[in-house]
Amino acid sequence: MTPELPGALRRLRDDLAALRLDLELPDAAHARRARDDLVGQTDDYLLPRLEQMKAPVLMVVGGSTGAGKSTIVNSLVGAEVSPAGVLRPTTRGPTLVCHPDDLRWFDDDRILPRLPRATGGPPTPGTLLLVPAPEVPAGLALLDSPDIDSVLSENRALATQLLAAADAWLFVTTAARYADAVPWEFLATARERGTALAIVLNRVPGDAEREVTAHLQEMMRAQRIDAVLLVVGETHLEQERLREVDLRPVRRWLDGLAADAQARAELIRRTLTGALRSLPGRAGAVERAGAEQLAAAADLRSEADLAYASARQEIEDALRSGSLLRGEVVARWHEVVGTGELMRELQSRLASLRDRLASVVTGREMPSDQLREAVEHRLEAVVRAAAERAAERAALAWSERPAGRALVETAPGLSQASMELRSETREQVRAWQGHVMELVRKEGSSKRATARLASLGVNGAGFTVMLAVFASTGGLTGLETVVAGGTSAVGHKLLEALLGDQAVRALAARARDDLVDRVDRILRNEADRFAGLIEGRVPEAEAVARLHTAIDGVRRAS
């Protein structure tokens, strides 16, 4: 043990406490418990014990419900400090009994800082009742713990915490209980952590003492449990206490320990060393769980990314194939050209104002508004279908994984596109149209713009660039459909000439990049619904690495 140890422990504790393990992997619950146990044991036991090696031995009396823990403590003290009875479970709040001189070690939050202290009244769940008793030898404190196996799960959790904080366990079992599965799990934990251990075999009928004791010893050997075995016979209680003669083995062992400072120090060191030795392995398991969480999160993220990448591909394919040009869009474009709106715009803004007035009066939309809407509808339909498909695919992929499944269940509607998709798509498409118009307006005044494009006016040129975006690579296929649509040859010739125009192409390329950017943004927002679920549930990669360093630090320091 080096002087750096407390610091290293504190770092490890903080790193563990900050480690999130909230993806529901098969062993995540186990890992979370291990993490909380480690944090608890460091706070409750390791740090206080390292700082105060001279503090009294804390002996936790633990075991099954009905094994007689409280009766033994009461009998040792000679007073009713913890209620005993036939109803199970009896003890619901932990009681700490110590010599009055030792009380100062326990009434602050040196150990078990999260358990508030009480000094009178009956034991209550959630507090640690402190009872000074001159009968208890100095240098030794007894903590009557709740049971480990009754129907009250909070008892089990508290017992686990208290046992982790003990310098030594006084483990109480009975002739009827000694082969139960649950206590042996606790004993195996004590073995792994190197906790000093004494087992009290209580309530042994006189005729069975030899047989049961021999069997228990055999089991202890088989399980490699190294412990003192103290046997207490089954007797009728006198005023709720064990007779002194029956209690003698336990009292003798405790008195011996109390008298021998050397033995006490030895016991403390043994448990502390054992706990420190078990620490890297246990923390390592938590670290592995953290790494597994990271891997699972990466896997989930990549599934979602894959789904949305293919959605993006789908949209790009639709843009490239020229299929957005078919039907209405091109027809409307021809209307814009055909009605001479462009010409009029060039000639006089008054005429266009008149047109607009007419459209207000007649209720008919301007051809350019209709074209704007046609483009909007088409783009929206394609984006929506792609986003729906991606959401469905990602949700399906997630629900095939245990971690993802739990997440999908927390977020209903995840397998569909988000509610905001429609309005967001419209907004982005409109913004894109505005951007194209802006682009044309700016470039139109520059030298690079050709006369042909300029002759269309801002509106016409803008729409032409939009059409060029949809026809950019599959341009000719796009145009074939124009012919099939039965539009006038003049309009076709004009469009063909325009799409071949260098300036139009250059503008279309920029407009296309902008559109793809916007689609990306929309899809990213959609994909973020998936990524957001993982966020905050898994550790950061650095946190796992930090934990690894902290474990190494503790290993070196201890």
Add this chain to the structure above:
Amino acid sequence: MSLDLDARLVALDEAVRVADGRLEPEEVGAGRRVIEKAGARLGLGIESTVAALAGPTGAGKSLLFNALSGGDAAAVGRRRPTTSEARAAVWGDGADTLLDWLDVRMRHRVDGDGLEGLVLLDLPDFDSVETAHRLEVDRIVELVDLLVWVVEPQKYADAALHDRYLRPLRRHADGMVFLLNQADLLSASEAGALRDDATRLLGEDGLRDTPVLVISALTGLGLEELRSLLVERVAARDAAVARLAADVEAAAETLRRWCGDMQPPGVRKEQRERLVAALSEAAGVPRVVEAVGEAHRRRGALATGWPFVRWVRRLKPDPLRRLRLGEGGGDGERFGRTSMPPATDVQRAQVATAVRALADEAGAGLPPPWPRLVRASAASDEARVLDRLDHAVGTADIEPSAPRWWWVASMLQRLVAAVFGVGALWIALAGVAGLLRIEDVVPLPERNGAPIATWLVVIGLAGGLLLASLTRLVNAAGARRRRRSAERALRPGIEAVADELVVGPVERELAAHETLRRSLAVATGDEDRTARAP
């Protein structure tokens, strides 16, 4: 056996069949196991009642077994755990096949003492370090008719008992007895308090109706009460049926969590309409309709146009033929695809969105996994949908009919063309004769100040053109009418595709949900919760 159990088993069987492949395989499998078990158990007859003594190690099961069966067949010991294999005591004859089914080999017969028909099993413990014991208990607990829990004052509140067994078996409250053994170690007041506390804990487990007895297998305290309770249950011969009914209920209740309490809205008319519209668009119906009108105008012009120029129309192909449409004549016989341009990405996207919207709305309010199942049933193969649409368009009877007046108009056109021809020929002959200076061979009589031949040419020309423009107007109106009727003719085919590939599967899936919900309501014996969605 009771009719009620029979009906519930049939309902559960139906539910399991519907749930198979739709809900959690594990839970569906549990339902199937219950049905199989019920068949096997009922086949073995309900004359015998199987009761099992179950409990933690050291509770005194074997001692009680010996006390009840009046022997020392079961080993009693201090060393824990003592009993490692189940053992049976049979009152009366028979029950061998039943014990074979239970796979209990150690058996011994007890002479009937009022308990004829009872098969009592002594089970190993479930809480010791021997996990094999626990597995054996788990296996037999599933199969027996009556469960007699034997516990002692130290262990009656153990989590291993309550969490693992009692709470999951809360539907079997009537088929269980809770014994607090080793009462000889307690005072009377302690025993009473213990009994109250045990009753409280059982109540928390959902087992308010389970009888709690305080007994001592050692001194015989309370054994008479236990015996009369067993006599009653064995004589009634209802334990097996009650146990199975509770099992059916439990399995059905588990599956029922996935069904919800209400019926989904189903496929609404507007959604179907939207889908048909999207499919029409994808099938190119507007284009076909356009082509029908175009074809009618073209054919009308060919039949009734001015004969001297109408042949020009032949240079452009018939728009319907160009799309390879209207050849099938509506008899459904057709091979190969039309030459319609394939559906665009936009159209496909619109179909996909319409399908999703229809499925989502039809299954609205259903708990998972139904929304996913409904969607999956609707989203069939896209290529197949498009292929079927093409076929529907190709086989629809959209060929525009040729009106009868075309023949009359054609005749008229020929007549005025002949008039024109005669006049023109006349003038030509007169002209040729004039050139050749042959007088009076071709007479040119005049009428109203002009030669008759000129009149003939003028009347022929004007009549032809007038007739052509008149028929053109009428044909335009006819084209509009034929476009509408083509639209009507195409609709049933599109609707059939929508119904067969989308609406039908969705409705079948919803019907499966409804069947499952109803049969589970029967299986749980609770048929009232059939509220409809508002």
